[in-house]
Amino acid sequence: MNELLELPLETDEDCVAxxxxxxxxxxxxGFSDAAAIRAGLSxxxxxxxLSADAxxxxxxxxxxxxxTGFYLAIFLPGELKPSERELANVMFDRVVDLTSxxxxxxxxxxxxxxxxxxxPTESFMERQRARSxxxxxxxxxxxxxxxxxxxxxxxxxxxxxxxxxxxREQAASAREYRKNLELSSAYAELNELREKDRQxxxxxxxxxxxxxxxxxxxxxxxxxxxxxxxxRVALCFMDLDRFKAVNDNGGHSAGDRVLAMVADRLSEGRRxxxxxxxxxxxxxxxxxxxxxxIEAAKNIARSIIDSIAQPFMVEGSCYGIGISIGVAFFPDDxxxxxALIRCADTALYSVKAxxxxxxxxxxxxxx
Numbered sequence: 001m002n003e004l005l006e007l008p009l010e011t012d013e014d015c016v017a018x019x020x021x022x023x024x025x026x027x028x029x030g031f032s033d034a035a036a037i038r039a040g041l042s043x044x045x046x047x048x049x050l051s052a053d054a055x056x057x058x059x060x061x062x063x064x065x066x067x068t069g070f071y072l073a074i075f076l077p078g079e080l081k082p083s084e085r086e087l088a089n090v091m092f093d094r095v096v097d098l099t100s101x102x103x104x105x106x107x108x109x110x111x112x113x114x115x116x117x118x119x120p121t122e123s124f125m126e127r128q129r130a131r132s133x134x135x136x137x138x139x140x141x142x143x144x145x146x147x148x149x150x151x152x153x154x155x156x157x158x159x160x161x162x163x164x165x166x167x168r169e170q171a172a173s174a175r176e177y178r179k180n181l182e183l184s185s186a187y188a189e190l191n192e193l194r195e196k197d198r199q200x201x202x203x204x205x206x207x208x209x210x211x212x213x214x215x216x217x218x219x220x221x222x223x224x225x226x227x228x229x230x231x232r233v234a235l236c237f238m239d240l241d242r243f244k245a246v247n248d249n250g251g252h253s254a255g256d257r258v259l260a261m262v263a264d265r266l267s268e269g270r271r272x273x274x275x276x277x278x279x280x281x282x283x284x285x286x287x288x289x290x291x292x293x294i295e296a297a298k299n300i301a302r303s304i305i306d307s308i309a310q311p312f313m314v315e316g317s318c319y320g321i322g323i324s325i326g327v328a329f330f331p332d333d334x335x336x337x338x339a340l341i342r343c344a345d346t347a348l349y350s351v352k353a354x355x356x357x358x359x360x361x362x363x364x365x366x367x
Contacts, residue, residue, distance in 0.1 A: 001060070001062045001063070001064050001073050001075060001108065002062045002063045002064075002120050002125070003060055003061070003062040004025075004061050004062045004063065004120070004125055004128055004129065005021070005060070005061040005062070005128070005129065006058050006059075006060050006061075007021065007058060007059055007060075007061065008058050009047050009050055009051040009058060009059060010051070011051075012048070012051070012338075014047075014051070015044055015047040015048045015051050016044060018043055018044060018047045018059065019040040019041060019043050019044025019045075019047065020040060020044075021061075022039050022040045022043040022044075022061070022072075022074070023036050023037060023039065023040025023041075024036075024040075024131075025061070025072070025128065026039045026040065026072065026111075028128070029072065029113050029115065029118055030113060030114050030115035030118060031113075031114060032114075033352075034352055034353050035111075035114075037349060037352050037353070038091060038349065038353060039072070039091075039092075039111055041345065041346075041349045042087065042088075042091035042092065043074060045087060045342065045346075046076070046084055046087060046088060046109075047059065048338075048342075049081075049083070049084055049087075050076065050084070058077075059074060059075065059076055059077075060074070060075040061073070061074055061075075062075070062120075063113075063120040064108065064110060066110075066112060068112075068116055069112065069113055069115070069116045069117075069118060070112075070113045070118055070119075070120060071093070071094070071110035071111060071112050071113065072110070072111045072112075072113055073108050073109070073110050074108065074109045074110075075098075075106055075107075075108045076106050076107050076108070076109070077105070077106040078105070078106055078107075079105075079106075079107070080095075080107050085107075088107070088109045092109045092110060092111045093110050093111050093112050094109070094110040095107055095108070095109050095110070096108045096109075096110065161182075165179045201213055202214040204277075204278040206256055206259055206260060206278075207259060207260055207262075207263035207278050208263065209263050209266075209267075209276055209277055209278045209284075210275060210276070210277040210278075211277065211278065211279070212277065212279040212280075214277065215275065215277035215279055215285055215287070216337070218275040218277070218287055219235065219275075219287055219337055219340075219341075220337060222275075222287050222289045222330075223330050223335075223337060223340070225289065226289060226290070226330055226331075227330075227331070227335070229290075231289070231290045231291075232290070232291050232292075232293075232329055232330065232331070232332065233287065233288065233289050233290075233291065233329065233330040234286075234287075234288040234291040234294075234297035234300075234327055234328075234329055235285070235286075235287060235288075235327065235328050235329070235330070235340055235341070235343075235344045236285060236286040236287075236288070236297070236300075236301060236325050236326070236327050236344065237283070237285055237325070237326045237327075237328075237341075237344040237345050237347070237348040238266075238283070238284040238285065238286065238304070238323055238324070238325045238326075238348070239282060239283050239284075239323070239324050239348055239352065240262065240282035240283075240284075240308070240321050240322070240323055241321060241322035241323060241324055241356040241357050242320070242321050242322060243255070243258070243282040243321050245319075245321075246258050246312075246319045246321065249317075249319075250314060250315075250317055250319065254314045254315070254317065254319070257312075257314045257315075258312045258314060258319055258321070259278075259282070261312055262284070262308060262312075262321075262323075263276070263278065263284075265304075265307045265308060265310075266284060266286070266304060266307075266308075268307065269303070270286075273289050273290065274286065274287060274288055274289070275287040285344075286300075286304075288300065291329075294327075294329065294332075294361060294363070297327055297329070297361075298327065298359055298361065301325045301327060301359035302359060304323060304325065305322070305323055305325065305357060305358070305359065308321065308322060308323040309322060309357070322356060322357035323357065324348060324351040324352050324356045324357060324358060324359075325348065325351065325358070325359040325360075326344050326345065326346065326347030326348025326349070326350065326351055326359075326360055326361075326362070327344060327347055327359060327360070327361045327362065328340050328341075328343035328344035328347060328361070328362040329361070329362070329363070332363065333362045333363060333366075343362040343366075344362065346362060346365070346366075347360045347361060347362040347364075347365060348360075350365045
């Protein structure tokens with residue numbers, strides 16, 4: 001195998017990052033959107049299962065020659081469990097076991113690169129490695145990092161100023177009072193900045209919707225209440241369709257405007273107990289506590305699809321997008337948060353693979 005990357009599997013964030021990295025790589029080498037999503041989600045699911053058992057620390061990604069071109073190859077050290085092997089066989093072209101006689105043991109899952117003219121040249125491999133090593137941050141995390149740097153700088157400045165004042169003025173009473181007053185004011189400002197940071201951590205800057213952090217907290221609360229009250233919770237994972245065309249044709253400013261309008265439409269008609277969150281670029285979630293039945297949740301999802309299907313007008317230009325929705329139910333499909341999220345994500349992938357702009361429940365694809 002021509003190895004491209006070695007990726008860690010030590011945390012949940014690592015497993016998600018592996019899925020997104022495979023998704024981006026698949027797009028770069030000519031996979032369709034649906035095939036790239038399938039490769040990314042499947043790899044993320046397998047990585048999550050491996051990481052949960054603490055049986056792997058890393059996976060290896062590269063390219064394996066085939067009779068007609070190349071495979072995208074993902075090497076997993078050690079023996080796969082039956083459930084992992086079944087998932088790999090369903091989602092990928094081939095699963096090949098390597099024995100110790102081949103100097104290394106494990107399993108290699110393979111997906112054929114659709115472009116028969118593709119060659120993993122050294123320049124291509126270097127570009128991909130460089131791209132993988134870049135510090136990838138969302139707008140929110142970048143903003144938080146900048147804010148934290150400002151806070152640290154301000155705190156250092158305040159401490160330095162206080163020390164200089166003490167050495168220079170010998171703590172004269174009037175000057176000491178003024179210095180303490182200034183410090184109190186500065187620390188009050190510091191606390192205010194920290195509160196703003198808390199808001200940035202919990203809410204998306206662009207749309208004002210709850211972020212992934214607050215979404216996880218709200219979901220945990222909803223499941224706890226539902227478990228106590230013996231009620232049902234619907235979790236909807238939503239992904240915009242054809243949104244890339246908005247950025248390509250109108251630029252990121254148009255894309256940001258459309259995202260803000262999408263947030264407004266998603267929020268229309270929601271109950272105070274419902275939670276709409278933005279957890280990624282064009283990814284949203286909806287938590288529906290105390291939902292009466294599965295059909296009620298699907299009706300809400302269909303109304304969202306109809307709403308998003310209406311044109312978006314931005315500075316005189318008209319943009320048309322859609323939305324795919326996957327739904328999972330507590331306790332019908334899962335009782336643990338991570339399992340429920342995976343069920344909703346799997347249902348969403350099913351919609352994407354089937355043509356997009358629709359809603360499916362996990363139970364409909366798992367029967």
